[in-house]
Amino acid sequence: MEEIFVTKPVLPPMEEYMKYLQDIWETHNLTNVGKYTRLFMLELMDFLSAKHVLPMCNGHMALEMTLQAMELKGEVITTPFTFASTTHAIVRNGLTPVFCDIRESDCTMDPDKIESLITDKTSAIVPVHVYGMPCDVEKIEAIAKKHNLKVIYDAAHAFGEKFNGKSSAKYGDACMFSFHATKAFNSIEGGLSVVHDTATLTKVYQLHNFGIMDEEHVEFVGANAKMNEFQAAMGLCNLKHFEENRLKRKDLFTYYRQRLSDIKGIRFLDYDEVRNEFNYTYCPIFIDKETYGMDRNELFEILSYNHVHSRKYFYPIVNEFNCYKDAGFRGETPIAKKLSEEVLTLPLYTDLRLDQVKMICDIIEANAKTK
Numbered sequence: 389m390e391e392i393f394v395t396k397p398v399l400p401p402m403e404e405y406m407k408y409l410q411d412i413w414e415t416h417n418l419t420n421v422g423k424y425t426r427l428f429m430l431e432l433m434d435f436l437s438a439k440h441v442l443p444m445c446n447g448h449m450a451l452e453m454t455l456q457a458m459e460l461k462g463e464v465i466t467t468p469f470t471f472a473s474t475t476h477a478i479v480r481n482g483l484t485p486v487f488c489d490i491r492e493s494d495c496t497m498d499p500d501k502i503e504s505l506i507t508d509k510t511s512a513i514v515p516v517h518v519y520g521m522p523c524d525v526e527k528i529e530a531i532a533k534k535h536n537l538k539v540i541y542d543a544a545h546a547f548g549e550k551f552n553g554k555s556s557a558k559y560g561d562a563c564m565f566s567f568h569a570t571k572a573f574n575s576i577e578g579g580l581s582v583v584h585d586t587a588t589l590t591k592v593y594q595l596h597n598f599g600i601m602d603e604e605h606v607e608f609v610g611a612n613a614k615m616n617e618f619q620a621a622m623g624l625c626n627l628k629h630f631e632e633n634r635l636k637r638k639d640l641f642t643y644y645r646q647r648l649s650d651i652k653g654i655r656f657l658d659y660d661e662v663r664n665e666f667n668y669t670y671c672p673i674f675i676d677k678e679t680y681g682m683d684r685n686e687l688f689e690i691l692s693y694n695h696v697h698s699r700k701y702f703y704p705i706v707n708e709f710n711c712y713k714d715a716g717f718r719g720e721t722p723i724a725k726k727l728s729e730e731v732l733t734l735p736l737y738t739d740l741r742l743d744q745v746k747m748i749c750d751i752i753e754a755n756a757k758t759k
């Protein structure tokens with residue numbers, strides 16, 4: 389029996405990547421912002437309609453260094469319904485996370501709950517476009533403006549998306565994308581810092597290379613977050629196929645939603661496909677135990693038994709991690725907790741076949757209480 393995993397990294401046709409390898413072998417230029425990293429940067433600027441971008445070794449370091457470059461202090465309002473990286477990037481910058489609850493409709497930060505968390509120590513808001521669902525960017529940015537706060541989006545899930553006709557890269561003061569193997573678009577590992585002014589980009593650039601200004605001057609306590617040429621080459625290859633891959637996933641997602649959203653006790657998030665363009669990397673469904681007839685954990689086990697490996701993504705929420713649960717960070721997040729106990733992320737990736745999606749839907753349908 390064939391095992392189906394929740395995701396499978398996209399690879400370009402091998403001969404396309406080989407052309408880059410041949411050239412790398414000739415030049416021996418492996419890293420340190422080489423010609424492919426610079427070319428990748430230019431192509432991303434064009435693709436994302438963003439003026440100031442910097443490719444890095446991974447998304448986490450891109451977020452950590454972007455936050456560092458913004459010179460924040462004190463408290464940062466964020467969401468616990470995300471990957472560990474978001475909160476780690478805040479804490480590793482010496483900042484204190486404050487957890488804001490999320491909305492049931494799309495799992496993003498609830499803008500109506502932000503203001504009550506703001507104090508005179510708050511310096512920024514770090515919302516997440518979780519599963520590629522757009523945050524309420526207008527409301528969040530209006531609150532930020534009123535209280536003079538920076539907004540840095542964790543856009544790890546939102547590469548290549550458009551919100552209200554505008555590139556997801558253009559919102560906030562800054563944002564970060566992840567090009568990890570499992571994301572919508574990959575450069576093996578990789579990430580991108582996007583900021584909206586030249587001075588901040590210069591600082592991100594210096595930080596990502598140890599804070600070195602020139603041969604005799606080291607200005608900042610930076611680190612090493614440089615992208616290498618093998619990553620950039622993979623990114624250049626995969627970028628050419630992004631749109632065709634996105635449309636393949638869209639067909640699979642659409643099938644899932646048509647088949648499953650009528651089953652009692654199974655809920656999809658609100659995808660406003662008129663206003664937004666999604667990248668369809670995740671297929672989260674929410675299971676209501678009473679109406680569906682079994683809880684999320686039971687369905688997870690039944691799928692596993694049938695060789696379908698879904699994920700409890702995101703469970704547990706970040707403020708329940710061992711490293712944070714006793715840290716005393718502020719913020720009540722009952723909705724995030726409830727949704728983390730209901731969510732199941734179904735297999736969705738470019739090479740997944742429609743017959744596999746049908747088989748997964750058959751299992752979920754067959755186990756429903758009311759058919």
Ligand SMILES: *Cc1c(COP(=O)(O)O)cnc(C)c1O
Nearest residue numbers: 446447448471473544566567568
């Ligand atoms: C993947 C991810 C990151 C980190 O990106 P890496 O490229 O894996 O370092 C950060 N935030 C979120 C929400 C992610 O899913």
